[in-house]
Amino acid sequence: MKTRPITRQQLVAHTLDGTTRMVPDDITIDVPVPPRDWDQIGINVVTGIVALALLGCVGFSTASIGDLLARVTPAAAAYGAAALFDLVWIGCTIIEWLGRYTPDRVFKARIGGYLGLTVAMGAVAAHGWLAGNAATGLVGAAVSGLAKGLWAVLLDYQAVPLTKRDAAFFAQELSESAVELARVPVRRRVTRARALVEAERRALDAERGSANPDQSEQPADNPAPGPQPTLAGPMTIKDAVRTALDSGIRDPERVLNYVRNVADANAREDTVARYMRLVG
Structure with a gap:
């Protein structure tokens, strides 16, 4: 069997002044050479x-x-x-x-x-x-x-x-990979289209003077019944609660939504409830 020498590195123990460490060292080994592949040649x-x-x-x-x-x-x-x-x-x-x-x-x-x-x-x-x-x-x-x-x-x-089965198997593999590849540009187009729709919506809302015209945060197809308070600019939580109550809003959740919209977005529920009891 023909062989050829190759050089490899291995860790060997090396001691100096009583201290032993593993250090890399080159070694030459003989490996068998595979026979020539005359078919491939x-x-x-x-x-x-x-x-x-x-x-x-x-x-x-x-x-x-x-x-x-x-x-x-x-x-x-x-x-x-x-x-x-x-x-x-x-x-x-x-x-x-x-x-x-x-x-x-x-x-x-x-x-x-x-x-x-x-x-x-x-x-x-x-x-x-x-x-x-x-x-x-x-x-x-x-x-x-x-x-x-x-x-x-x-x-x-x-x-x-x-064979027919092998060909069918490869055809299914190629079909699945083609679908995965086709999803990439499709997702890109869908994402771009949705982004354009959202940008158009925001632009129209801005022209109407409000980025979110539904200040009560209620679904557009199911608006909350009852009167709506008038926005009077920045105000305190207490003033916002009083404005809501004066407008006829008694539902604690709707009052809380109004306070968070016009006064403090982080207003706590118990604080709003306390002011409702105090003002009411």
Whole structure:
């Protein structure tokens, strides 16, 4: 078994002048080396070949289709548009790769990739035919086909088929996570809307001269019966109690609410009750 040395730190006892302390010290140990994963190495090699094939494909197609389009358009625009021919089917293939565990969701990407590839190969072949060398056009078109074919083989190898139950399980997992993600902007919009409604309400209340027009703190749909005292500005608790009683309010809770609104927000219930007995 092959091994390789590695350096680690451990605490060791070290004594000086009769005092022992645990201090870090470096030690070298041999650990076994796992065998080479030739399967993974092979996948990495094929992935590298696919990447090189895509680069060559994009370069050749862009040059060929760009030269074709440059006959009727400026060169910069022609070559910029030519790059899209291969980038379209490459983008569709990447989406197909991302959805390899949910094949039902990538059907459009798969069809779009092959359609984009067909258009790109046709444009390259047309360039060779117009240039007077049909064979060169066909061989150039085959470059894109070979790159796409190699990538398709790699995708089929990596995308292990799932059973119907496994696919349904993953679909539910993705659905639940999508709902959780969708709740974030929805909550944000709801919160913003409620904040705007509250701001509008406060602004309208301020225009009417009161941030809380219902001074009795009673629900708007169930106003308390009986007369309401007139606000006369700042006053003492005793004056507030007298004003409430003079207005015909006898309910201790309503008197307390009035005192807290116009005199002292922290007025105690027993204090208000005492003044009610005194004034009444």
